[in-house]
Amino acid sequence: MEDVFVARLMSTTLHTVSPDTLVEDAAQLMLDNNISSVIVVDGENHLEGILTTTDFVHIVAKSQPKAETTVSRYMTTDVVTADAQDSIVAVAESLTEHGFHHMPVVDEAEGVIGIITTSDLAAYLSQSEQLVSS
Template structure:
């Protein structure tokens, strides 16, 4: 079987927010674009974290966040990333091992896409 790579299946463009984006705005971005995660970038468009719909589920368990709550307070910074040249099988193994659904695709510090469980499902069809 021919090896398949992340670049063939990644989702782009990627919806991004900054750490100082209000949580409500980040949630609206997820809903508006029907996506499960937004990539967090700094002012120089460098990858700094990820905020997922699952993070909002955890947030729902808490008391309602303050109106001024920002992405920085809830984003994940210990995010596993990949590159365009990574074999799909390696990314699938990583997602299974770490129980994650979204893996940002980076080129240096720049985010060039995201690979999701839905993208992996599409890779089979």
């Protein structure tokens, strides 16, 4: 496999916020742009941090008082799924096409049997590259 450098794959369309941006505004920016993180920069565009969807899980979990809102209010119901026999190329294309990072794996008889994520695909590519290099 040829060497592919970060500059070839990286996205240069960045969504940034300042450290004093309200989390609600950062969340709206992420929703409006269908992204899972925003880069936090100072006035000179120097990196201060990153805020991700995982951070929002912590924000909601620690919020007081609890909103007591059920999952059904926000969950996605039109879920794109994979079958255990689907090729990883097809799954990767579907994840990319939809901008997803997670895809449940379902079986008609057994229901949900797993999940495949972009992290799983990245780990596979990393292992494949190591095998090719050996």
